Structures are given as C-alpha cells and as structure tokens.
Amino acid sequence: MQRQSQLAGIGFGLLAYVIWGFFPLYFRQLTHILPMDVLSNRAVWACVFVGILLTLRGSWSKVVAVFRTPRQFAMLTLAALLVGSNWLIFLWAVANQQVVASSLGYFLTPLINVLLGLFVLKERLNRLEWISVAFAIAAIANEIITLGSLPWVSLLLAATFGTYGLVRKQVPVDPLSGLWLETLAMLPICGIYALWQADNGHLVFATHDTATAALLIGAGIVTAFPLMAFAAATQRLGLATLGMLMYINPTLQFVTAVWIFGEQMQTERLISFALIWLGLFVYSWSLWQKFRRPA
DSSP states (O other): OHHHHHHHHHHHHHHHHHHHHTHHHHHGGGTTSOHHHHHHHHHHHHHHHHHHHHHHHTOHHHHHHHHTOHHHHHHHHHHHHHHHHHHHHHHHHHHTTOHHHHHHHHHHHHHHHHHHHHHTSOOOOOHHHHHHHHHHHHHHHHHHHHHSSOOHHHHHHHHHHHHHHHHHHTOOOOHHHHHHHHHHHHHHHHHHHHHHHHHTTOOSSSSOOHHHHHHHHHHHHHHHHHHHHHHHHHTTSOHHHHHHHTTHHHHHHHHIIIIISOOOOOHHHHHHHHHHHHHHHHHHHHHHHHHHSOO
C-alpha cells in the first residue's frame, strides 16, 4: 500500500509539474496586463472554479471542518501568501523576459526542499544527497561571482515555493478544500488592490477585450488543476522526493525561454545550470536506489 501511495504521489507530481512547465506559454499572452492584475484574476477565478467543483462533489462539509480548526486555517492562509507571492514573481518574470531566471529558480527549489526537509522535518541525507546539495550551492555561488549580484528572482521563486510545499505538507486537508481556502485567503489582498486601482481610474476586473477576458478566466482554471495535483502529491511523498520531481517544470520553462522566446543564455549562467543539472542527476540516482531497495 505504501508503494502504491508513492506511485500515485509521483503521478500527481508529474501532472502538476508538466502543466506548470507550460505556464510561460500561457501567461505570455497576458503580458499586456499588470502582473498584480493577472494574479488577482487568477485568485478570483480559481476560487470560483474550485467552489463549483466542491458543490458538484458535495464536499463543503470538509471546508467547514477546516474553519473549525484555527491552526489548519492559519497554515493554509500562510500557504496562500507564499504561493501568491510565487505567482506574482513568476508573472513579473514572464512579463520582463526573465523566464530563464524563473527556470533557474525552480531548478533551485529542490535544494530548498532538501534543506527544509533536513532542518524542519528532520529528514536524513545520505552521501550522494549531500553531494547534490553541494552542486546546487556551487551554482548559486557561480551566479553571485560571475553575474555580480544575487539572482533574486530565482532565489525568491525557490524560497517561496519550497516553503509552500513544506507548509502544505503539514496540513492534513484534502487538495480541493485546501485549494479553495488558499484562494479565498488571497481575495482580501486582491480586493484591496482592486479598490486602490479603481481610485486611480484603473479597473482590475473589467474593461478587457473578449480574448483577454477569456484568458484571465482560463488562468483560474489552469491554476487550479496543478495545485490540486501538487497538494495530492505532498500528502503521499517525502519533501525531498517531491522536490526532485520538480526538475520537469524548469526544464520545460528553460526550453521555452531559449528556443521559443529567444532569451539569451550567458555562458556564465549556463555553468550554473550545468551544476544544478549534475546535482539533480546525482540526487535522482540516490532516490532511485532508495525506491528499488526492498522495504
């Protein structure tokens, strides 16, 4: 049963990361909209869409149960702030031709997952896993030395999403209810932003042409599916394993940025990617050995 649960977790994780990997192609169509406007629409329409799913499944009782558990609701609110921040940084990166930096951030996320698993969840690492962590640290050092500054977009994306995975793993709430509560927690901030913009003559949720409005509504739907899959994966997999599956997402983003969007790849940054890819290979090999080892 444990192995079946792990396989199901891997399947959910793969689904989430493949969808996320193609996000730059989708949100590139919305670069004429302010990133915070896109985020606000994503939150609202994801909340509406997941609310419909909850109604169809008759699962509102699970949501009510969370409201009766203040700690769980507080943890989901924290998760909402983390994933909302991650969305905003990602949208800014897409709008400002920084998808390569975004890709690097999501490649770094496994390092954050490993470190959080080590220091917070007290997970243990073997020699190969420590070697992979060393490769990732060397990649960050290379970015700082050769580019002359911290890769803040990459680091913020890695930190927010890695911490989101840790928080979400510790909340025993089903994926659908959890996602609805997370998007609900975002709405007050989005509402305040919309009112502020309205005072300045800008309407966040209106005045869009038909194609843009359809894309904004669709953003809520495509946001919901991978987050539900990711939440299901967090309940079945260790944090380190979950982090290592994530290389699929940044690989797809990297290919999109360089081959489709035509973003330039500096030689120095290519060295950083090479170090991270080596680390991912070493760590994946370690995980594969663990998986094949009889229980």
